[in-house]
Amino acid sequence: xxxxxxxxxxxxxxxxxxxxxxxxxxxxxxxxxxxxxxxxxxxxxxxxxxxxxxxxxxxxxxxxxxxxxxxxxxxxxxxxxxxxxxxxxxxxxxxxxxxxxxxxxxxxxxxxxxxxxxxxxxxxxxxxxxxxxxxxxxxxxxxxxxxxxxxxxxxxxxxxxxxxxxxxxxxxxxxxxxxxxxxxxxxxxxxxxxxxxxxxxxxxxxxxxxxxxxxxxxxxxxxxxxxxxxxxxxxxxxxxxxxxxxxxxxxxxxxxxxxxxxxxxxxxxxxxxxxxxxxxxxxxxxxxxxxxxxxxxxxxxxxxxxxxxxxxxxxxxxxxxxxxxxxxxxxxxxxxxxxxxxxxxxxxxxxxxxxxxxxxxxxxxxxxxxxxxxxxxxxxxxxxxxxxxxxxxxxxxxxxxxxxxxxxxxxxxxxxxxxxxxxxxxxxxxxxxxxxxxxxxxxxxxxxxxxxxxxxxxxxxxxxxxxxxxxxxxxxxxxxxxxxxxxxxxxxx
Amino acid sequence: xxxxxxxxxxxxxxxxxxxxxxxxxxxxxxxxxxxxxxxxxxxxxxxxxxxxxxxxxxxxxxxxxxxxxxxxxxxxxxxxxxxxxxxxxxxxxxx
Numbered sequence: 001x002x003x004x005x006x007x008x009x010x011x012x013x014x015x016x017x018x019x020x021x022x023x024x025x026x027x028x029x030x031x032x033x034x035x036x037x038x039x040x041x042x043x044x045x046x047x048x049x050x051x052x053x054x055x056x057x058x059x060x061x062x063x064x065x066x067x068x069x070x071x072x073x074x075x076x077x078x079x080x081x082x083x084x085x086x087x088x089x090x091x092x093x094x095x096x097x098x099x100x101x102x103x104x105x106x107x108x109x110x111x112x113x114x115x116x117x118x119x120x121x122x123x124x125x126x127x128x129x130x131x132x133x134x135x136x137x138x139x140x141x142x143x144x145x146x147x148x149x150x151x152x153x154x155x156x157x158x159x160x161x162x163x164x165x166x167x168x169x170x171x172x173x174x175x176x177x178x179x180x181x182x183x184x185x186x187x188x189x190x191x192x193x194x195x196x197x198x199x200x201x202x203x204x205x206x207x208x209x210x211x212x213x214x215x216x217x218x219x220x221x222x223x224x225x226x227x228x229x230x231x232x233x234x235x236x237x238x239x240x241x242x243x244x245x246x247x248x249x250x251x252x253x254x255x256x257x258x259x260x261x262x263x264x265x266x267x268x269x270x271x272x273x274x275x276x277x278x279x280x281x282x283x284x285x286x287x288x289x290x291x292x293x294x295x296x297x298x299x300x301x302x303x304x305x306x307x308x309x310x311x312x313x314x315x316x317x318x319x320x321x322x323x324x325x326x327x328x329x330x331x332x333x334x335x336x337x338x339x340x341x342x343x344x345x346x347x348x349x350x351x352x353x354x355x356x357x358x359x360x361x362x363x364x365x366x367x368x369x370x371x372x373x374x375x376x377x378x379x380x381x382x383x384x385x386x387x388x389x390x391x392x393x394x395x396x397x398x399x400x401x402x403x404x405x406x407x408x409x410x411x412x413x414x415x416x417x418x419x420x421x422x423x424x425x426x427x428x429x430x431x432x433x434x435x436x437x438x439x440x441x442x443x444x445x446x447x448x449x450x451x452x453x454x455x456x457x458x459x460x461x462x463x464x465x466x467x468x469x470x471x472x473x474x475x476x477x478x479x480x481x482x483x484x485x486x487x488x489x490x491x492x493x
Numbered sequence: 494x495x496x497x498x499x500x501x502x503x504x505x506x507x508x509x510x511x512x513x514x515x516x517x518x519x520x521x522x523x524x525x526x527x528x529x530x531x532x533x534x535x536x537x538x539x540x541x542x543x544x545x546x547x548x549x550x551x552x553x554x555x556x557x558x559x560x561x562x563x564x565x566x567x568x569x570x571x572x573x574x575x576x577x578x579x580x581x582x583x584x585x586x587x588x
Contacts, residue, residue, distance in 0.1 A: 101568040197548040211548055240553050309531045320508065327509070329581050331572035343584050348511035360510055364520075365527055367508040368496070381534050383544035388537065390545065424523065425530045441548035466549065 004029035006167045009073050009224040016062055016072045023058035023072030026170075027051050027116050030074040034118055034168045039493035042153075042163040044079055044137045045087040046119040054116040061114050069251075070231045071114030076121045076163040076172040081107050081215075082204040083117065090206040091125045091135040094354025095332040104204025105236045106173060106215050113231045118169050122159025125356045126323065127180055127208045130430035131419060132158030134358040142188055142413050143489035146454040151413040154184030154430075160218045161188035165489060171219040171228055175205060177212045178311055179434025182446035185218055186408035186459030189448040189487065191480070192218040193225045193473065194434075196466045197441035198243035200229075201236030209318035210241075212311075212438040222447065222477040226250035229469060245467060253470030254477045259293030261475070264401040268304035269433060271410065277452045278407045285405055285449050285460045288482035289475070299401055301392040306385050307436040308428060313369050313382035314439070319359075320366025326354060361424060390440040397465050403475045406433050408446040408459035433461060443469045445476045449483040457487065495525040 004026045007015070015021040031048050051074060058072035082088045082100035089095035103111070111117070122140040124132055131152040132139040140159040142151040143166035153162040157174030161184035164172050174181040176194035185192030193216045200215045207213060217228035230251070235244040265286055270279070286296050328334035328350035335349035355363065369378035396404065410432055419427050437444040443466070446459045460479065464472030496504070501521040505512040512520060566579055575582040 098572055101565075101571055198551070237554070237556070241548070241551075243549065243551065244554065303537065306534060306537055309533045312527065313531055313534070324509075328574060329583055332574070334574035337584060341584060343586050344509070345511075346584055347509040351509055352511035355510065360508075361523065361527070363508050363510065364501075364504045365524060368500075368504045368524065368528070369531075371504070371507060378528075378531060378534075380544050381537075381539060382531075383546070384539035384542040385534055385537050387542050387545040388539070423526060425526060428530075 005033040005170070007170060008220045009070070009171055009227050010221065012073055012170055013069055013227070017067060023055040023062065023116065024052065026072060027055035027074045030118055030169055037166055037168040037493055040141045040143060040162045040166055040168065041138055042122055042140050042159040042166065042168055043076065043119040044091070044122050044159065047086055047117055050086070051116050051118050054111065058114045058116060068113040068231070069227045070110060072116065073170050074116040074118050075110065076119060076160060076169040077107060077117050078157055078160050078173050078175060079120045079123050080127055080175050080206045081173060082206065083107055083120065087120060088206070090127070091123045091137060092354065092356070092359065093136045093333060094326045094351070098331050102204060105201035105238060106205065106232050109234065110231055115231070121163055121172055124156035124158065125359050126206065126319070127156040127175055127177055128319070128358050128362055129155040130179070130183055130427055131155050131416070133416065134356050136356065139416050141416065143493070144188065144413060144456055145489070145492060146456060149415040152187065152416050154187035154413065156180035157184050157218060161185055161190060161192070164188070164190045164218050164220060166493070171217060171224055173215060173232070174218040175213060175215045176438065177208050177315060178438050179431040181216050181218060182434045182444060182461055183409050183430055185446040186448070186457070187413040189457030189485065190218060190220060191222050191225050191445065191447055191476070192216065193229060193445040193469065194437065194443060195229060195233065195469055196443045198241050199233050199443070199467070199469065201234070201239040201242045203236055203238040207322040209315040210322060211318060212315060222473055222480045223251060223254060225445065226254060226473045243467070248470050250470045250473055253474050255474060256478055256481065258289065258475055258478050261294045261402040262400050263289050263294045263296050264299035264396055264404040265296060266299050266301045266304065266404060266406060268301050269406045271432060274407070275411055278410065278458060281450050281458045282405070282407050282460060285479060285483070288479055289405065292478045292482060297401070299396045299404065301396065301436070303385065303388045303392050304436060307389055307439055308432055310382040310385040310389065311431070311435045311439060312365070312428060313378050314386060316362040316366030317370050317379050318366070320363045320370060323359070323363055326351065358424070386439045389436055393440045393442060402465070403472060404463040406461045406463065408433060408461040412452050412456040412458055437463055442466060443472050445472055447476045447479050447483070448485040449479065450485065451487055496521045496528065
């Protein structure tokens with residue numbers, strides 16, 4: 001048998017229910033892997049005592065025959081989720097030492113189903129970044145490597161992707177504002193789904209850009225994503241944008257049958273400079289879906305090109321409002337004040353010391369585009385373009401398209417530090433294929449499909465209709481089976 | 494639109510982030526580059542398009558206007574950098 005920490009949710013669930021494995025043993029196996037994986041800097045706060053306590057409670061439930069799917073499954077939780085009594089600092093110095101007195105809705109639901117928390121996972125500061133390098137803890141490291149360089153796991157949910165790919169947990173939570181689940185999933189060869197906006201409650205998740213943020217599972221298989229999403233999803237009166245819709249059994253939707261489905265290939269995603277290996281795998285993915293009986297059709301999403309600039313107006317605008325709360329008064333860091341410093345100096349010094357460079361940059365961009373005289377030129381114009389991007393998708397779906405297939409990222413994982421000297425805008429290009437969905441509120445899933453010539457994982461993205469994550473995951477399931485991606489990073493840590 | 498040093502100083506002030514005088518020119522260049530990237534949005538014809546205000550067309554739920562929690566002053570203050578006598582403490586605001 002493989003080591004227990006290498007199991008999928010589905011396999012662990014079945015073994016737990018059959019009594020072949022106890023939740024405590026499974027948790028011990030993950031805790032051992034977690035401690036042996038410090039070189040990945042995936043975990044930033046470990047909670048072994050809490051994990052074992054939860055595992056013992058899960059074993060009692062399993063024994064009593066009252067065990068939901070997630071019962072006894074050890075998870076890593078992104079540092080963006082507020083977890084009661086456990087450091088939750090969004091990888092920012094401004095929240096150093098912050099221990100929430102409440103539990104986010106997502107983690108309450110997971111724990112309510114018996115899931116186990118191993119610890120908190122690394123990420124880009126306030127989820128702003130695509131390489132994990134803006135973390136106050138230092139970057140998480142991709143378990144995949146091809147030479148002596150350390151590679152980025154992607155971002156912002158980089159710690160989550162590294163922990164899942166390196167088997168330092170069974171699965172992890174992530175959040176996605178512009179691609180922060182799908183890009184790291186693709187870089188690390190795992191599955192990650194961003195659900196429809198409103199499917200999962202945002203309550204208790206530290207906010208970046210509220211009209212774009214959405215949490216989702218990061219897992220070792222499509223089936224696992226279906227199982228875990230069901231536990232995370234559902235209406236929450238504490239998040240007014242969460243949808244009051246029933247949560248279907250996503251796993252039951254995995255029939256493997258997509259005959260007669262129409263898959264759109266958007267021509268605008270064939271961007272200039274697209275790597276040939278990414279283009280090849282995209283074509284191969286389309287062939288796999290065609291071989292499974294789907295019809296492949298060309299579609300046009302004409303405003304695609306404007307998604308990134310629209311995003312980089314809207315997200316910083318929302319961030320500048322959301323992050324105004326970090327003022328050194330109610331929680332987190334407060335700067336040491338000099339003689340004669342008043343409250344304005346307290347705000348300004350606290351925020352200069354507490355926020356990293358990228359966060360400061362986005363707050364200031366957001367402040368600028370919302371300021372008097374520029375609001376219409378930037379913010380309102382971006383919101384109008386956003387409406388057009390959403391309309392592009394609506395028209396494609398109205399024409400009968402069931403799902404859209406695109407690359408997940410423009411490149412495979414790059415080396416940590418390699419983008420340090422780059423212009424911030426170059427880093428933003430990482431999100432070129434993923435950011436459109438956040439603007440349109442649509443669900444999207446990244447699926448590992450193959451390896452590049454160097455042996456690094458490459459992923460494809462499937463985009464679905466709103467609220468049809470089950471159908472979307474079924475397409476992903478077909479792609480996953482056809483691709484037969486079983487490669488694992490060679491353990492070097 | 495390019496941002497000059499004076500505008501960079503004003504933006505930093507509005508955002509309540511202290512930026513050293515010497516760092517303002519570099520900040521101005523950086524912000525200008527990002528805004529330059531956004532200029533592409535001017536190519537789009539947005540005549541007659543309403544700005545998107547809600548991601549999913551959905552009526553906000555209503556609930557009774559009533560207190561649903563409270564009496565947790567100690568929990569509210571627990572993470573404060575400086576709390577005294579049941580209040581958040583800050584430097585003197587009024588002379």
